[in-house]
Amino acid sequence: MVINEDLMLPTREPVMLLDPEGRPTAGDGAALPAPDDLLRGLAGMVAARRFNEQSSVLVRQGRLAVYPSSYGQExxxxxxxxxxxxxxxxxxxxxxxxxxxxxxxxxVEVLGLLKGDWHSGYDPYERRVAPLATPLATQLPHAVGVAHAGRLRGEPTVVLAMCGDGATSEGDFHEALNFAAVFRAPVVFFVQNNQYAISVPLSRQSAAPSLAHKGVGYGVPGELVDGNDLAALLSVLSAAVERARSGAGPQLVEGRTYRLQAHTNADDATRYRTDAEVAAWADRDPLLRLDAYLRAEGLLDDARAAAHADAAERLARQTRDGINVDVVPDPADLFAHVYSRPTPQLVEQLAQVRDELSRDEPSRDEPSADASNRAEAR
Incomplete structure (x- = not known):
C-alpha cells in the first residue's frame, strides 16, 4: 500500500474544538461529538477527578504505598x-x-498494585484492560502483539496503547511503532504529553516539533490534539480507532496536557517548575472547559451536575471502603499463578513454605508464648 506522505504530518497547532473558555472553535460546531457523548465524557471526568483526590488521600492515610495522580489529565x-x-x-x-x-x-482492584497486593490486582480479560505498566514503554510492544494476533485471527479488535512523553525516549516505543507499521497492526498509540518525565522537561527529551512527528519515520501518521479538550480528543481518537479497525494500520496521537499535581506523593514538584506555570495550566482545566460549553448550550444544568457529583462521590466511597479492608495474604498465592501447570520445583517450594509455616504455628496442646506470659502475670 502506498502511503500519502502529505497526510502523515500532524498539524502545527493542536486540534482544538473547544477553547479554554468552552467556546467552539469549529465554526458551526459540525465537528463536535454528539451531546450525549460529551455529557458522558463530563460525567467520566468528574468521577476521574474525584477518584484522583480520593486516591491521594489514601496515600496520606497509609492505605496506598504510592499514587501517580492524573489530576488535570482527566x-x-x-x-x-x-x-x-x-x-x-x-x-x-x-x-x-x-x-x-x-x-x-x-x-479497588485498579489500586491493588499501588497498594502492594499481588499481581495486577484485576483480571485483564474481564474488561480487556492490560495490567498497569510501571516500567516506561514496556507495554507498547505487548499492545502491538495483541493487536497483531487479533488481525491474524480476523478479529476486528483495536488496541489503544497509552504512554507519557517520557516513554517516547525509550527504545520500546520506537520498536513498537516500527513493528506496528510493518505488520499494519491495528494500534492507536496515545501519548499524554504532560510536559515532564518526573522532573525532566520535554525540552530536555526531544527536539522534534512535536511528539506526534515521531511516527513519520516509521510510516505511522501522527496527530496533535489539545489534551485538555475532551471534544477534540473524542473526535481524533475515535477517528484513529476506526481507521485502525478498517485495516489502515496504526496511528500516533499526541495529547498536550499537564500534570497539575506532583509526579507521585514522593515527588516535590516545586523543585523543577514554578507556581505560575502550574496556574497557567490550571486555567485550561478540562472539566471547566466542557462544563462551560454544555451550560452555554443548555445541555447541562445544576441538577445534572449534582447527579454527576453524587455518582463521583459514590465511586470515592466504594474506593475508600474497599481499600480500607485489610486482606490476609495467603503465601500459597506466590506459587499459584506462575505457570498454568505447576512445575516440580514450584510444588517442592510450596511444600517447603507450608512446612516452615506449620512449624511457626503454636501447638494446639501447648499454650502460646503470649498466653504463658498472661498466665504468669496473673
Missing part, C-alpha cells in the same frame, strides 16, 4: 476509555488508573 483518561468498543483492548501505564476505572474495572 480528559485524556476518559476519552481513551470512551472511544473503545467492548472487544477492544486498553493498555495503560501506572498513571492511567482513571482510564482503567472509566473502562469499567473495579476501582
Amino acid at each position: 480528559a485524556c483518561q476518559v476519552a481513551a476509555a470512551q472511544v473503545l468498543g467492548d472487544g477492544d483492548w486498553l493498555f495503560p501505564t501506572y498513571r492511567d488508573t482513571a482510564a482503567a476505572v472509566a473502562r469499567g474495572v473495579d476501582p
Whole structure:
C-alpha cells in the first residue's frame, strides 16, 4: 500500500474544538461529538477527578504505598476509555488508573498494585484492560502483539496503547511503532504529553516539533490534539480507532496536557517548575472547559451536575471502603499463578513454605508464648 506522505504530518497547532473558555472553535460546531457523548465524557471526568483526590488521600492515610495522580489529565483518561468498543483492548501505564476505572474495572482492584497486593490486582480479560505498566514503554510492544494476533485471527479488535512523553525516549516505543507499521497492526498509540518525565522537561527529551512527528519515520501518521479538550480528543481518537479497525494500520496521537499535581506523593514538584506555570495550566482545566460549553448550550444544568457529583462521590466511597479492608495474604498465592501447570520445583517450594509455616504455628496442646506470659502475670 502506498502511503500519502502529505497526510502523515500532524498539524502545527493542536486540534482544538473547544477553547479554554468552552467556546467552539469549529465554526458551526459540525465537528463536535454528539451531546450525549460529551455529557458522558463530563460525567467520566468528574468521577476521574474525584477518584484522583480520593486516591491521594489514601496515600496520606497509609492505605496506598504510592499514587501517580492524573489530576488535570482527566480528559485524556476518559476519552481513551470512551472511544473503545467492548472487544477492544486498553493498555495503560501506572498513571492511567482513571482510564482503567472509566473502562469499567473495579476501582479497588485498579489500586491493588499501588497498594502492594499481588499481581495486577484485576483480571485483564474481564474488561480487556492490560495490567498497569510501571516500567516506561514496556507495554507498547505487548499492545502491538495483541493487536497483531487479533488481525491474524480476523478479529476486528483495536488496541489503544497509552504512554507519557517520557516513554517516547525509550527504545520500546520506537520498536513498537516500527513493528506496528510493518505488520499494519491495528494500534492507536496515545501519548499524554504532560510536559515532564518526573522532573525532566520535554525540552530536555526531544527536539522534534512535536511528539506526534515521531511516527513519520516509521510510516505511522501522527496527530496533535489539545489534551485538555475532551471534544477534540473524542473526535481524533475515535477517528484513529476506526481507521485502525478498517485495516489502515496504526496511528500516533499526541495529547498536550499537564500534570497539575506532583509526579507521585514522593515527588516535590516545586523543585523543577514554578507556581505560575502550574496556574497557567490550571486555567485550561478540562472539566471547566466542557462544563462551560454544555451550560452555554443548555445541555447541562445544576441538577445534572449534582447527579454527576453524587455518582463521583459514590465511586470515592466504594474506593475508600474497599481499600480500607485489610486482606490476609495467603503465601500459597506466590506459587499459584506462575505457570498454568505447576512445575516440580514450584510444588517442592510450596511444600517447603507450608512446612516452615506449620512449624511457626503454636501447638494446639501447648499454650502460646503470649498466653504463658498472661498466665504468669496473673
